[in-house]
Amino acid sequence: LIYSGQEAGLDKSLSFFDKDLIFWKEHKIGELYKKLFCLKHNNQALWNGKYGGEMVRIFNDCTDNVISFYREMNGDMVISIINFSNKSIKVKIQSDNIEGKYLELFSDKEYILTGTNSFSLSAWGYLLFTRNESKNQ
Secondary structure (H helix, E strand, O other), X not given: OOOXXXXXXXXXXXXXXXOOOOOOOOOOOHHHHHHHHHHHHHOHHHOOHHHOOOOEEOEEOOOOOEEEEEEEEXXXXXXXXXXXXXXXXXEEEEOOOOOEEEEEOOOOXXXXXXXXXXXXXXXXXXXXXXXXXXXXX
């Protein structure tokens, strides 16, 4: 969920019933939103309702601090691994359903994932792997 103006770097809440202007400006988090909007639009796994993929948990060995899951639809897949702790962590994930070649969205680095994979995540860090194979891109 993105609030009005959040993607423009707005640093205040907008009034609900009053007219508020959003002053569009370049800001550091704008590129993050652009990448995420583009991913949601182009990857069927993230489409809404029955048109998108269901969230499926991926087993990991740090369940107190890390959530890992994937969504898949028509060959498109997104895998998320998120560290919800203030400490760096090494996490192992395991799933037979994620094998293949992926692009990590924020580093643009290619990965070949197998059934079992290990990753180092910084405090509050995350990885977002994507694969686009659908014909409706």
